[in-house]
Structure formats: C-alpha cells, structure tokens
Amino acid sequence: MYLAIREMRFAKVRYSLIATIMLLIAFLVLFVTGLARGLAYDNAASIQNMDATHFVMEKGSNHRFTRSQLNGQALAQAGVIAGEDNVQPLGVKMTTMKAEGLAGKLDVTLLGIRPEGWLMPQVTEGEGIATGETGDVLVDRKLKDSGIGLGTVLVDQASGLKWRVSGFVSHESFSHSPAVFLNEHDWQQLQTGTAARPEAGGAEEDGGAYSAIAVKANKHQAEQLAAELPDDEIVTKSDAVSAIPGYKEEQGSLLLMTIFLFIISLFVLAVFFYVITIQKSSQFGILKAIGTRTGYLVRSVALQVLLLSSASLMVSILLVQAIEAVLPDGMPFRLQASTLAYTSAAFIVMTLAGSLFSVWKVTRIDALDAIGRSAA
Amino acid sequence: MRHRLILNEITHTFEDGGMQRTVLDRLSLQVAEGELVAVMGPSGSGKSTFLSIAGALLKPTSGEVLLDGESMAGKEKQALSDMRLHKLGFIFQNANLIPYLKVEEQLMLVAKLGDMSRAKANDRIGELLHKLGLDHRRHAYPEKLSGGERQRVAIARALMNDPAVLLADEPTASLDAGRGMDVVGMIAREAKERGKSAIMVTHDERVLSLCDRVLYLEHGSLIEKY
Numbered sequence: 092m093y094l095a096i097r098e099m100r101f102a103k104v105r106y107s108l109i110a111t112i113m114l115l116i117a118f119l120v121l122f123v124t125g126l127a128r129g130l131a132y133d134n135a136a137s138i139q140n141m142d143a144t145h146f147v148m149e150k151g152s153n154h155r156f157t158r159s160q161l162n163g164q165a166l167a168q169a170g171v172i173a174g175e176d177n178v179q180p181l182g183v184k185m186t187t188m189k190a191e192g193l194a195g196k197l198d199v200t201l202l203g204i205r206p207e208g209w210l211m212p213q214v215t216e217g218e219g220i221a222t223g224e225t226g227d228v229l230v231d232r233k234l235k236d237s238g239i240g241l242g243t244v245l246v247d248q249a250s251g252l253k254w255r256v257s258g259f260v261s262h263e264s265f266s267h268s269p270a271v272f273l274n275e276h277d278w279q280q281l282q283t284g285t286a287a288r289p290e291a292g293g294a295e296e297d298g299g300a301y302s303a304i305a306v307k308a309n310k311h312q313a314e315q316l317a318a319e320l321p322d323d324e325i326v327t328k329s330d331a332v333s334a335i336p337g338y339k340e341e342q343g344s345l346l347l348m349t350i351f352l353f354i355i356s357l358f359v360l361a362v363f364f365y366v367i368t369i370q371k372s373s374q375f376g377i378l379k380a381i382g383t384r385t386g387y388l389v390r391s392v393a394l395q396v397l398l399l400s401s402a403s404l405m406v407s408i409l410l411v412q413a414i415e416a417v418l419p420d421g422m423p424f425r426l427q428a429s430t431l432a433y434t435s436a437a438f439i440v441m442t443l444a445g446s447l448f449s450v451w452k453v454t455r456i457d458a459l460d461a462i463g464r465s466a467a
Numbered sequence: 468m469r470h471r472l473i474l475n476e477i478t479h480t481f482e483d484g485g486m487q488r489t490v491l492d493r494l495s496l497q498v499a500e501g502e503l504v505a506v507m508g509p510s511g512s513g514k515s516t517f518l519s520i521a522g523a524l525l526k527p528t529s530g531e532v533l534l535d536g537e538s539m540a541g542k543e544k545q546a547l548s549d550m551r552l553h554k555l556g557f558i559f560q561n562a563n564l565i566p567y568l569k570v571e572e573q574l575m576l577v578a579k580l581g582d583m584s585r586a587k588a589n590d591r592i593g594e595l596l597h598k599l600g601l602d603h604r605r606h607a608y609p610e611k612l613s614g615g616e617r618q619r620v621a622i623a624r625a626l627m628n629d630p631a632v633l634l635a636d637e638p639t640a641s642l643d644a645g646r647g648m649d650v651v652g653m654i655a656r657e658a659k660e661r662g663k664s665a666i667m668v669t670h671d672e673r674v675l676s677l678c679d680r681v682l683y684l685e686h687g688s689l690i691e692k693y
Contacts, residue, residue, distance in 0.1 A: 092578065093572075093575070093576060093579055094565075097567055097572060098567045100567070101566070101567030101608070102567065102570075175485065183655070226538055281608055373563075374563075374565060374566075377563045377565070378565070379548070379557065380522070380524060380551065380557055380559075381552065381557055381577065381580075381624070381625075382548050382549065382550075382551040382552025382577075382580060382628075383548070383556070384545060384548050384549075384550075384580075385544075385548075385579055401487075407656075433593075449622070458524050459519055459524045459525060459556070461524075461559060461563065462519050462522070462524060462559075462636055463513050
C-alpha cells in the first residue's frame with residue numbers, strides 16, 4: 092500500500108487523466124442505466140404499478156394484453172382458485188381519440204378496471220370513477236400537455252363512444268402512450284360496440300369480456316391456475332411487461348449500450364495498467380531483487396485500480412444525481428438506490444478484471460533482470 | 468574469522484543453440500567479515516551470472532551457496548525472496564532507486580518489507596543518511612539527486628536491513644573518477660565497520676586499491692592476481 096499511494100502521489104497527472112476517463116465512462120454507464128430504467132418505467136408504468144404477480148391471458152396471445160380476450164367464466168374460475176379478492180379483471184386496448192374542442196388526435200391506451208378493486212390507481216387531481224357512474228374516465232397527467240383538463244370530453248375514434256375526464260392520475264402509461272381508466276361497464280360497452288368475435292365473449296350474459304385477469308398468487312396457486320384453465324395461460328408480471336410492444340427492443344438496445352460501456356471501461360483500464368506495468372518492469376525487477384514479494388506488488392497494482400475506480404465512481408454518482416435534479420420532468424430518468432448499487436458493484440468488478448492482465452505481467456517479471464542492466 | 472558468504476564448487480551451465488555452455492566451472496569463494504572483494508573480467512565472462520547466483524536470484528546447476536552459514540539450496544521462491552530481503556544488500560549499476568519515493572522513503576520501504584518497527588526504522592534511516600552525508604537530501608526525489616548521491620542512497624538502502632552480505636554490480640559505471648572512489652570507499656568502510664562480506668563486480672581499475680582482494684573471472688573460475 093506504501094508503494095501504490097506514493098506512486099499515485101508522484102505521478103498525479105498520469106493518474107488523474109486515467110481517473111477522468113474512468114469518471115466519464117462511469118457517468119455514462121450510470122446515466123444510460125438510469126435512462127433505461129426510466130424508459131422502462133415510462134413504457135410500462137401502468138402494468139408495473141399493478142399489485143399483481145401474474146396475469147391470466149388467452150392462449151396464443153403471446154403474452155400480449157392487446158391480443159388476449161377472456162370471458163367472465165375464466166374470471167370466476169380464477170377467483171375460486173386464487174381467492175375472490177386476489178383476482179381483478181383488466182381490459183387493455185390501444186386506441187386513438189379526439190378531444191372535443193381540441194384539434195388533433197391522441198394515442199392512448201384504454202384500461203378497463205373495477206374502480207373498487209386493487210387495480211384502481213391513486214387519483215392526483217379531480218374525482219375518481221365509480222362503478223355506478225358511467226361515462227367518466229381518469230387520464231394520465233401527461234395529457235394535460237395536450238390541452239385536456241377536467242371535464243373535457245373524449246371521443247373514441249373507432250366506436251364513437253364519449254367519455255368525460257373526471258380526474259387525473261400520474262405515472263400511468265402503457266407502451267409509452269398515456270393511460271385512460273374506465274370502469275367495467277364502460278369497458279363492456281366499448282367491447283360490444285366493436286366486438287368482432289362474439290364467441291370469445293362480449294355478451295353481457297357471459298359475464299363480460301376482458302383482456303386479462305390480474306392475479307395475486309403464490310407459485311402453487313399459479314400452477315393450479317395453469318392446470319384449471321387449459322385454454323388460457325398464466326403469465327408472470329415481468330413476462331407480461333416484456334411483451335408490451337416496443338419494450339424488449341428499447342431495453343435491448345439500451346442494455347447493449349451499457350454492456351459495451353462496461354467492456355470499454357474494462358479495456359481502457361486494462362491497456363492503461365498494462366502499458367504502465369511494462370514501463371515499470373525493470374522497477375518491479377529491482378523491487379523483487381531487493382526482496383519484495385510478488386504478492387505485495389500484485390496487491391499494490393490492484394489497490395491502485397480499486398482506488399481509481401472507486402474515486403471515479405463516487406464523483407460520477409454525485410454528477411448523475413446533480414444531473415437528475417436538473418433534468419426536466421418529462422425526461423424519463425429513474426435511478427433507484429438498488430439499481431445504483433448493483434451498477435456500481437458491476438463497475439468495480441469490471442475494473443478489477445481489467446487489472447488482471449497487468450497482475451499476470453507482474454508475476455512474470457524476473458528479478459534477474461535487475462542484474463547487469465544499465466538503465467532503470 | 469567468520470565467512471559470511473561461501474560459494475562451494477558452483478557450476479552453472481545452459482543450453483545455447485544446442486551447445487552446452489559452462490559459464491561457471493566449480494567456482495569456489497569465501498568472503499570474510501569486513502572484507503571487500505572485487506571481481507573483474509571481460510564481458511561475457513559470467514560476472515552477472517556469478518552475482519545472480521551469489522545474490523539468490525539464480526539457482527546454480529550444482530554447488531552450494533551459504534549465506535551466514537545458511538544454505539540456499541532447495542528453497543522456495545518466497546523463502547529466497549525473504550533471504551534477499553534480510554541477508555543481502557544489493558547495489559545496482561545505476562542505483563536503480565524507485566523514482567516516486569523520496570530518499571527517506573526508499574529506505575522506509577525496505578524497513579516496511581522487513582517488518583521493522585517504525586521507531587527503529589526512523590532511527591536507522593537518520594543514522595545511515597547522516598553517515599553517508601545525505602542529511603540535506605532526505606526529502607528529495609531521486610531525479611533531483613546527482614549520480615553520486617543516488618549511489619549513496621543505494622548503499623544506504625542496501626544497508627537498511629543490516630544484511631550479512633553486500634553485492635555491488637558495477638556501482639561506479641556511471642560516475643566520474645572522484646565520485647567513484649567516494650562510493651567504493653563508502654562500501655569498503657561500511658563492510659569493515661559493520662562486519663559484512665562485500666563483493667563488487669567492476670570494470671573500473673581505479674577503485675581496486677580500495678579493495679582487500681581482486682579476483683578475475685576467467686574460464687568459469689576465479690583467479691587471484693597481484
């Protein structure tokens with residue numbers, strides 16, 4: 092440790108240059124990770140906010156809410172297995188709407204829920220919706236930017252149905268489109284209005300038609316559901332989220348960027364320390380000749396890497412938090428403590444891996460080189 | 468009289484282009500306490516090999532090296548490393564100080580490696596630097612020192628752990644005549660005063676008068692000439 096710290100003190104410029112590069116890379120890693128998490132949340136917020144562990148969907152729907160159609164029978168059956176309180180019907184439909192009095196159209200996702208159930212989001216402004224009242228909806232706050240306010244009437248382009256905005260919710264979206272919540276009755280009305288598959292439901296006497304059933308179930312119950320509902324499939328929440336259109340693609344490319352940044356930092360560090368180690372090989376030879384153990388020198392190199400990477404990481408964490416504070420509200424950025432912790436850990440591990448090559452080199456240096464050498 | 472370094476029938480051979488080359492041929496040498504032995508010889512005569520074997524850096528093909536009565540034969544790398552740390556003091560051709568350590572830190576490093584207590588190390592550093600006339604250079608980096616000063620620091624570093632044997636590899640190669648005499652004079656004096664056995668490999672005939680014995684390495688053995 093004696094050597095590592097004194098060398099860094101002596102070659103300040105050299106080590107601060109590499110620390111700066113590491114800082115920038117660490118910052119980029121954290122920023123892209125935050126952006127990826129932010130986009131993920133922005134994309135699938137409504138599903139992620141749901142307190143469900145599994146979703147029951149129609150077989151062959153490929154885990155997609157928008158493709159699946161279930162009837163009330165499935166809901167009743169699921170209720171028997173998982174418990175009446177642990178199942179909630181859910182309707183999901185992406186559509187285009189017009190707001191009365193406003194030019195332009197809006198892409199939204201309609202979510203049909205039971206207002207008394209546990210899928211009901213927190214109302215942040217205005218009034219909630221209830222089962223008895225029809226024609227009222229809750230919309231995501233983001234729609235305010237399009238000029239929608241309390242009482243605005245929305246017209247569905249496909250069915251021509253009209254709803255009045257009674258309240259706002261925040262952070263509710265599906266496939267990046269703002270969510271519009273309606274009660275079960277309005278949802279069924281929408282289904283009968285546009286139903287093309289009467290056999291799959293849509294008829295009120297069947298008990299309604301839904302896209303999926305949100306379930307709170309343990310592993311055992313999930314297996315039982317799969318066995319009891321042969322025509323349907325049980326999808327975990329994370330699978331359902333991944334199947335949201337665009338979700339996997341978006342996350343995939345961001346993940347690729349993050350992985351590349353890790354690999355780049357690995358190589359930058361590996362090359363830097365390797366070159367420095369080669370430069371110092373005669374010094375290492377001398378140190379070994381006067382009786383320094385190889386383990387001591389290896390620890391010295393590893394300590395330098397650890398100091399550099401953790402110092403760079405700490406500064407970049409501060410930077411990212413400063414940036415996060417000044418980012419505009421609309422920017423999807425989300426860096427939770429847990430994400431921050433494992434990204435930082437991965438970064439440190441990567442940099443240490445980058446030093447392995449140099450460590451190997453140090454162990455190969457022969458003390459014999461020190462004798463008969465004219466240059467240090 | 469005690470011999471702190473004894474080389475018994477050392478033979479060293481290696482393969483060179485399919486030919487078996489014998490660098491050292493049943494070489495024997497005993498260096499007494501307080502004695503400085505100069506080893507001369509043309510390039511390629513095996514001076515470096517000789518010094519590497521005496522310095523526990525290279526294992527001879529056959530023969531035995533005894534350091535303070537302790538044999539090096541059959542020792543593991545780490546044990547040899549510890550032996551170099553505690554029993555041997557190296558003085559290299561160009562001083563070969565660590566560029567990022569100040570003068571006192573060069574010595575402190577050796578003390579730390581040898582697990583010397585801090586107080587004792589500080590005393591010893593003070594004493595050695597004073598003795599070698601480096602008091603005013605205590606906090607200087609090697610790049611700020613003159614060639615002679617650097618070599619004096621190297622001598623102090625070699626003496627730090629109070630070794631049995633001093634090994635010097637052409638310590639005057641990069642110094643002018645006056646400085647060279649000073650440096651070898653110091654090595655001779657330290658060997659005498661502290662009862663160490665010292666070997667110096669050199670080309671420099673001017674400093675031979677300061678040595679107790681002058682040996683020539685020819686055909687793999689050491690020959691005494693007067």
